[in-house]
Amino acid sequence: MTKDLGRPRNLSIDGAVLSATVDLLNERGYAELSVDAIARAAGTSKPAIYRRWPSKAHLVHAAVFPIGAATTLPDTGSLATDVRDMLRRTVRFLSTPAARAALPGLVGEMASDPTLHSALLERFGDVLTSGLSGLLAAAAERGEVRPDVTAGDLAEVVAGMALMGVLARGGELDATWIDRNTTLILKGIGTGKGSGT
Known part of the structure; x- marks a missing residue:
């Protein structure tokens, strides 16, 4: 039986990042959107974002096209x-x-x-x-x-x-x-x- 030694994923960070991504897209557009700006707006760090999404495109896709x-x-x-x-x-x-x-x-x-x-x-x-x-x-x-x-x-x-x-x-x-x-x-x-x- 394998044991997960990592910290549990903080879902509040996910929500804050996705919400910040949508807000900044509406303000700046895709070309002017940066992961730095998203991290600042969401109150988190770039490494925390990249642990969840491998690129800006993946993050934007998840934020704009949620599954539900x-x-x-x-x-x-x-x-x-x-x-x-x-x-x-x-x-x-x-x-x-x-x-x-x-x-x-x-x-x-x-x-x-x-x-x-x-x-x-x-x-x-x-x-x-x-x-x-x-x-x-x-x-x-x-x-x-x-x-x-x-x-x-x-x-x-x-x-x-x-x-x-x-x-x-x-x-x-x-x-x-x-x-x-x-x-x-x-x-x-x-x-x-x-x-x-």
Whole structure:
């Protein structure tokens, strides 16, 4: 039996750092954000931050895109309704002031560091592998989706459409945009039998 000899992690530091990161992103933007400034605002140290997150990009991702109720997948028994809700919630997730401030920098960092994209996707691993895979399996049984469509495929399509929409169009994407792009997704992954909008 192994024994953990380290000190228990102080969760109040985590909360203070994440909150300070969001506040400073809103004030300064991603490019002007530094781990030094975050540590000062959170009342902690840079080493304490780097023990928790390996880089500024990882920290910003955790602060701006928390895993919680907003990432719980819908399961209404209708693929069309589920995909529409996923797209709507993803757009809302990406449209917060902190997300808008962070996205250009995060996209740039992922382009220059291919390992970062994989590491960030790992944060949502449970959502993708258990929740979304189960939703797709049920939809395949109902004849709504092709059996070769994976959770990763659907997650990338939903996130990609939402990201490009938010970055390219600036303001909030309305219900018409959500409906049109839901239809496009469903036509791409559906069997044509039971996946109508």
